[in-house]
Amino acid sequence: MVVSDAQADQAERLYFKAMKLFRSKQWDASQKAFKRTLVLLSKRAPKGKKQRVLLQLGRCDLLYHLALLAQKQARPQARCLHLQDLIGRLQGLPKGWRRWRVNRLLPKRFAHAKTLFSRCGKVPTPLHxxxxxxxxxxxxxxxxxxxxxxxxxxxxxxxxxxxxxIRLTAKGYIPQTHTLTLQAWKTQRFSYTLKPKPTPARRTPVIVAIKPPTDRPPQKAKKKSSLLASPWLWVGIGGSAVLVAGIVVTAVALQPKDEMVLVIEPSKRNP
Known part of the structure; x- marks a missing residue:
């Protein structure tokens, strides 16, 4: 680990303890020691630019080991979160830091971290x-x-x-649709409550009054008299009129136009 002070302090002693536990495969104890060391380093506020860079390198080294521990403990989401934090911190470092007097294993560790991070695209995000x-x-x-x-x-x-x-449906409730923006590898929880559909308004029955029928019988319509409906028929022939009863009269026009021949057929109706 890179420290800003040559003298051993609490963070440095805790770091070496965590490394010893890591090499002896005491994963849980090693994880706790690395996390405590990271907390101690976060409380430091170095004044010089180089000291701040050295402190950042120390944090990246701790994140690398925490990522390895998460991999050993079968916690892929935690591994990717540690690596994501590490890669983000490395991007803010000056390019010439490798020429400084730092732990010679750091460049190799950080290169390995980038390789591990490239595999995180297949690690799912848990949702509840x-x-x-x-x-x-x-x-x-x-x-x-x-x-x-x-x-x-x-x-x-x-x-x-x-x-x-996502879309949510339930019988008797108004459906919902939501678009979620997810934070990769971080466990996220969502809560939704559907609203019941409004009850349709009851229709008031309409009462229609029907006029009762009167005792007076309806009057029959009077038939209009018609000359054609009468059994007597006036037929005009050649300027004269003939009254015919109970027979069918057929007038046939002959040449010239002013002459007509009257054909009389017996009627089927009784006289």
Whole structure:
């Protein structure tokens, strides 16, 4: 570890203790010692620029060992979070720090850290959902081609997506859709409550009054008399009129136009 002071102090002694525990494969005890050392270094406030860089290198070395411990303990999300912090701190260091009098193992360790971090893209992010009502159905949209809605079994989900679209449905409740922006590898919890659908307003029955029928019988419409409906028919022939009863009269026009021949057929109606 790189320290800003040549004299041994509490942080340096604790660091060497953590390294000893790490080499003896005492993972839990080593992890606690490394974390305590990191806390002590975070409380330092060096004045010079070089001293600040040396302090940053010491923090990066601690993060590297914490990432290795997380890998040994089968905690891939914690490993990636430590490596992400380490890579971010390295980007702010001057390029010539390798020529300084520092631990000669640091460049090799940091190169290994970058290799490990390149594999973190396959490490999923754990999500936990609290849904109300309990029968709420959660579906999430995959980033496959084409995208598809996949129902969630239970309330826990692990995904490598950095943005996740979900929809919530339940019978009798208003559905919801949300787009989540996720922090990689960090356990995140979400809580949603569906609102019940509004109850439709009851319709007031309309009472229609029906006029009761009167005792007076309806009057029959009077038939209008018609000359054609009468059994007597006046037929005009050649300027004269003939009254015919109970027979069918057919007038046939002959040449010239002013002459007509009257054809009389017996009627089927009794006289």
């Amino acid at each position: 959902f609290a849904l109300s009502p309990k029968e709420t159905k959660l579906e999430w949209l995959t980033n496959t081609t084409p995208p598809s809605w996949t129902p969630l079994q239970g309330t826990h989900l692990k995904t490598t997506q950095r943005s996740l679209k």
